[in-house]
Amino acid sequence: MQRSTKRWLALGAVIAAGSLALTGCSGSSFDSGAGSSQNASAPLTVLIGSSGDAETKAVTDAVASWSSSSGTQATVTAASDLNQQLSQGFASGKPADVFYVSTDALAGYAANGSLLAYGDKLANKDDFYPTLVKSFTYDGQFYCAPKDFSTLGLVINKDLWAQAGLTDADVPTTWDQLSAVAQKLTTADHAGLSFSPEYARVGAFMAEAGGGLVDADGTAATANSDASVAGLSYVKSLLTSGAAKYSSTLGAGWGGEAFGKGLAAMTIEGNWITGAMKADYPNVNYMVAELPAGTAGQGTLQFSNCWGIAADSPNQDAALKLVEQLTSTEQQLTFAEAFGVMPSVQSAAAEWKSANPALAPFLDSATFATGVPTAQGSADVIKDLNSQLESLETSDPKAILDSTQKNLEAVVGK
């Protein structure tokens, strides 16, 4: 008995000593805080979640050219798991200085003080699309500069379109027309329309009906409003009529795969589909249109990442200058050419459209696009909604949205 007590005491002492040591070594870097230890010559590290070699190379080149003109050293690292590596950096007190932040991660990092709210200091602040600025505003503060963005459009297989006897004049602009052409395009071999079973596609129809998961300010949950239910009910009618099928039902991982393999004649995807089409399905002849208008007019969803700056960064001034350079009009046009993204600044719009006339509908959709909810915890709510959307064909849209409403109310507007 006595012996085991002694052993426990020893163990306790080891733990206590160890924790003290750990507290000691991390405490110093934690308490120093932002601002007090700024060092204008400290080198910068840039951590990106890259979509591929083209993006990594473009960002590396851009940062290198900024580095040589500004004299501040900077290195780019492509993360294998961005969220995990960022979290490790924030916990250790030595995060990367500049990094990608997704809309659903923003609230978590902003709430725990890891991010520097530098948006209002940007020289080109007014050039960003206002809806994008809203997506990266948390607690009334504009946190970070939108890197680029994407919207959803209707992607149409031109060959299958012509086979069904349809012409350019038939491109749907209303829900009724969409149902009609989708029905017409449906054959035994392929579905008329296909998209993946998730809010990030289906949500566009809720927006077209005038609904959405949250209101315009993002402060109140409106998931089970009549408009939202109407949007989801329309999606259900598309599925039950057989005109539309989920990409998962067709055995494809996403809408682009179903579309590229010819399993569907139309899909709803963002401008990233162009990269996949070029790389994997170069023989598919396709065109892009704006999503048709619903009962409340046109609507689509927009997605974006921003350039975050760490609150613990020792050289925030240089980081801010780097971000200004990376989001400048010319640089964004270079990025657009290198890996097919849409510039987040309005001053680049005209030039981008003349360079990519076929993709102009994606950029034109920016005027009526809405962002996805950004409140902390909303990513989980959307994940839960997605899990229910998979069985939408056999379930009640109102019941699905009621449960989402309950979950959303717990996280939105707190």
Add this chain to the structure above:
Amino acid sequence: MTAVTNRPSLARRRSRIAGREGVAGWLFTAPMIVILGLFLVIPVGMALWVSFSDWTGRGSPFSGSVGFVGADNYNTLLSGGGLAERDFGISLRNNGWYVLLVVPLQTALSLFLAVLVNRAVLKGRGFFRTAFYFPSVTSSVAITVLWLFLFGATGAVNKVLSYFGVNGPNWFQDPSGIVHNLLGAVGITTGPAILTENTALGVSLWDWLAGPSVAMSAFVLMAVFTTSGTFMLLFIAALQNLSGETQEAAMMDGANGWQRFWRITLPQLKPTLFTVLTLGIIGTWQIFDQIYTGTQGGPGKTTVTPAYLSYTSAFNNQQWGQGSAIAFILFVIIVVLTLLQRFVLRDRAVSKRRLRAYGIAVKGMER
């Protein structure tokens, strides 16, 4: 009296020897203690503290700005009534069914394979042993990717099924539970009110009984496929340690092969059986890499497991307290199940029922 005076000196001498030996002992074990302490005890202690704190993932969890919140994180998971509780309930449901299917199946299959491979008459035993063991040494990530292809909508498995006129499911996209599907086949699509209206951990009892989803069943098959080889080795080692004499004696008593296996071989394998079951329970409750590389919890959250949920709540949602609370609840589940299993498999006196089965032998002894 003399004995009393002698005792201290003896004790002192013994302690002096023990002291010298003790120093050497501590010296030899010190590197291991430091390594274990640094990389095991302290991190576990830190995680335990985080599970009781409101740490949000920035700076050290021991810094002054991190507060103690008591059992808040545990309450949110076990009785919060929100999404966190439901997600945790779903993950326990998924993993529970997974354990329930994988552990018995892999144990039975590995024992079966071991008995087969251990038979002297089998030609090419070395080849079969290697073949059965091969999946165990392949990386689980590689096997997961292979599985995703095999069980795709147009994959090899569905192709083979189609030869038999079976229209295979879209395995990794199918969130329907197999128990629900079986009930649906006999016309029961909604459960009785007592099951649908009562919930545990935010999940209705009817949904608890859904069974593993079709997607999870593919993972069940994968786990059985990959781990049976490892456990087969353990059983082979145990089988080779059994003496042939008991078998011969049983043969002389007229026991047939089936009886010899159940009455003679299996009871002697009990220690190995305990090891295999314990390793199986621990391994199956900790399933993570297959989910992380394979389905990320989909379809319809039916492959979310506590280990994966712990990872996503911490790293993706910055809910570090909840993430580590899940890890500790999982720890408790594993410990309790292992103890329970040890209790069930303990050595005990032969029961009356068993004695009756041995009736002839008992009578023989009486005579």
